[in-house]
Amino acid sequence: MNRQVCADQGAPAAPRLLDSAPYFPPRGDWEQVAPAREGFDAARLAAAVQYAQENEFPAPRDLRIMNLQRYQNEPGYRMKGPMKDRCGPTGLVIRHGRIVASWGEPQRVDMTFSVSKSYLSTVAGVAYDDGLLPDLEAAVADVVWDGTFDGAHNASITWADLLNQSSDWRGMLFGQPDWMDRPAEGLTLEQIRAQPLHRPGTFFKYNDVRVNVASYALLQLLRRPLPAVLRERIMNPIGASPSWRWYGYEDSTVEIDGQMMVSVSGGGHYGGGMFVSTYDQARFGLLFLNEGLWNGGRVLSKRWIEMATAPSPAMPDYGFMWWLNRGPSAWPDLPGHLFFADGVGGNYVVVDREHDLLIVTRWMDEDRAVLGELIRRVIGALR
Incomplete structure (x- = not known):
């Protein structure tokens, strides 16, 4: 697929001061508010964002090269679906439905690898x-x-x-x-x-x-x-x-x-899978944060979401293609109800219902310790 020029990875855009009531973003728009309006210490939240930006995914931005290196141990490996170059770290922090922090290029369509699952x-x-x-x-x-x-x-x-x-x-x-x-x-x-x-x-x-x-x-x-x-x-x-x-x-x-x-693929292992912007990925996460409801309407049953995010018999930290903060791999100091989608390249959609909080990242170091620390810093920025 065509290469694209990456935008400058500068500081997050200055937020607009708007109503702090919970809401669902209308199509084509999403309110961004000052962190303090949603209960954050602005300096501590900015430090969490800086942490995500400084811990970029340590692999080539040409994802074809990355795949060939990563899966060279697989007999007969080759890419069979589309691929797309990446840019730098991108993400959103959302509370009560509103964006409180944004970095990188959230409007850019990117591969999302196993978040496709x-x-x-x-x-x-x-x-x-x-x-x-x-x-x-x-x-x-x-x-x-x-x-x-x-x-x-x-x-x-x-x-x-x-x-x-x-x-x-x-x-x-x-x-x-x-x-x-x-x-x-x-x-x-x-x-x-x-x-x-x-x-x-x-x-x-x-x-x-x-x-x-x-x-x-x-x-x-x-x-x-x-x-x-x-x-x-x-x-x-x-x-x-x-x-x-x-x-x-x-x-x-x-x-x-x-x-x-x-028949679509469930990831970018061989190319293909979901290509989606960070904004749209966040809408998907917000649906799960709100247990299948969207702006007063039922999109997905609460029962399905409960089953999809319940521990499976063979893997206590995995549900129906969602990862859970359960079992031996759990972060013991973070809420046990956390669940998240996870894809190569630090593609994460983290759902925290206790704090009405959503974190979406792209191209951050995929080491789980880094993700845990980012969640820790974002939650720690709440006042």
Whole structure:
């Protein structure tokens, strides 16, 4: 895709002093207020923003180079979907619905890598709310019977297993075998291919091929392109711009009811996934902060959000493609109710309902310690 010139990474724009009542941003606009209006110490919040800016993602801004370096251990790795160069750190801090801090280029459309997974699980939430997916413990093979879930092992995989990445699905999708994704280092090809099977639901493995199987299964269920469902049911109701895109791969087009549709990817591991601005990413996060409500209307059920952000049996800090502040990896000094979307390149959408707080970052160091410290500093700036 075309390279773009990055804007100056200067200080955040001066805020406008507006009403401090909670609100939902109208399409095409978002109020930015002085931090003090929403209960922040301005100097401490500015220091938190500076911390995010100073801890830039330590990888090439040419994300093609980054991917080739990062996944060189994967047999036969190649990029199959679109890629886009990045710029410097970008982000927003939002309280009571209003922006209190902004840095970088929040209007710029960027790759969001595995934050795409949280959008994907939200499409599953739409299917759940519509009654198309009433039983998450049902076998996916009951709906997808084209061979993708053939065999005793794959036939026992449930929708919940796909959504919490404990399916251990085995097979090949769009020319990619499940075992090529993130193999352990130091293994031969034969050893990589001979990894033992785990009963679905019992073993967590972060695996983009299997996430793409989940996307393909939802396409088979909904019989409509997933970006169209997301746009109609989620992004348009929350006032998102028309600039976002959700890509698949060069060979992920399939026929559904006589029409050709792209099966989109759940991340940028092989290219593709969600390309979206920080502003639109923040609208998505604000919907979850408000438990599926938007400006008095119900967009997504509270029940779905509760299920999506509940610990899964195989991984206590992971729900339906949302990360949780639970289990061994939790930050013990931060609220246990925190949950967040997480993608390569410090792409985070952090939801803190206790403080009515949302933090969205792009291109910050992806070390979890850095994210924890940023959250700590933002919450610590509250008076």
